[in-house]
Amino acid sequence: MxxxxxxxxxxxxxxxxxxxxxxxxxxxxxxxxxxxxxxxxxxxxxxxxxxxxxxxxxxxxxxxxxxxxxxxxxxxxxxxxxxxxxRGSLVVAADATLGLDAVADLATHSARITVATCADDGVSLVGFAVHRALRMAGVGGGDVDFVYDEHPAARYASGAADVVIHDPMATPDWRAVVAERQVRYLPWGDRVLHGFAAQGWLPRIARAGQLPPLIDDLPALDCSxxxxxxxxxxxxxxxxxxxxxxxxxxxxxxxxxxxxxxxxxxxxxxxxxxxxxxxxxxxxxxxxxx
Missing domain, CATH: 3.40.190.10 (Periplasmic binding protein-like II)
Structure with a gap:
């Protein structure tokens, strides 16, 4: 050397x-x-x-x-x-007009919801985490429709999806994405966060103001x-x-x-x-x- x-x-x-x-x-x-x-x-x-x-x-x-x-x-x-x-966090951002309060609500909403995220295809670790977390939250593959993309935020911005699950820090134009539609960040819930933490995947707090228009700290999954x-x-x-x-x-x-x-x-x-x-x-x- x-x-x-x-x-x-x-x-x-x-x-x-x-x-x-x-x-x-x-x-x-x-x-x-x-x-x-x-x-x-x-x-x-x-x-x-x-x-x-x-x-x-x-x-x-x-x-x-x-x-x-x-x-x-x-x-x-x-x-x-x-x-x-x-530093990154795996968060769930939903169209605010849907009236969702938590990730678990995806399974019980009156209308069928389309989620943009990465596929659990045996390669993407984000996709692996997302689908594992959704199952822990009680959201199965039959509860929602998925549109898969390595950069799924654009699918939400275009109106092709109602919800996007990804790391906003990995999306350089995140501010432009959320400017297109009203966004509400959904908490994963204790069952998901505790379940992941028990296996060594610790939560990460997305701080208020770190993501537009996040006004309160949001416990999320670490994606750093x-x-x-x-x-x-x-x-x-x-x-x-x-x-x-x-x-x-x-x-x-x-x-x-x-x-x-x-x-x-x-x-x-x-x-x-x-x-x-x-x-x-x-x-x-x-x-x-x-």
Missing amino acids: TGELERPEGWGDLHQIRGLFDQGLRRLVSKDVRYTIRAGRGGLDETAALFTGEADIAVVTPAAALRLLYRFGDLKGLFALGVIPR DFAVLCRADLDEGLARLTARYLARGCCPAEAAAVARTPLPLHPGAARAYAELVADEAVADVSLGSR
Whole structure:
């Protein structure tokens, strides 16, 4: 390995993140070290590519879904290089004129409701979470109609759906979406939040004012963070360099967040974060001695 990676000022969406990895690593990694970064949908297609050897590094979101699947035993053999922090919440936004008060009301409304969200297709982790949560809330596939889209907010804005379930933080034009129609955010309910929390998927509060036109804090499902994953056989030097890339330029609290991964750290990444902590401690001592 040669050189250090400069961490960009800001991270974009999934495809931009992969592009930054590719550009930075290929520029600085020794030519005899070969690797592939998967360019898929950021879900279980990415983990499958790791298992089959199609990819050496994958970026998957949200991290909470990986934590849950790891507890189920589905991801044994995979390791993490770090996370790219991005705060997000899985929320339910409904047409306010429907008069719905909670997610459970979707099953009992007098008119049939169309929900725009991601499909539970064995790839999308958002779709996996949405349909699992709906079942916990007592909403079955026969209670509502679904329209599936990787970016479902546009279906709501166009009038093709009455409800959208997604992460508004992953929708750059969310303000424009909700400006098209009156929106009411529906609580998932304790049964859903407690059920997910019991399996390690903790809730996240969408704060009042964070989402238009949210006027009260809304307990939602956590939909944060891009996790950077690999197999155990990833070159240790590459793992170390990638971890330093993720953490470089972070303050100590941010670096700790980068290393707070849903899967165990690859040994090379663990070494890199330990070195960063040691470097920080040495710097603190040096500054204190002046």
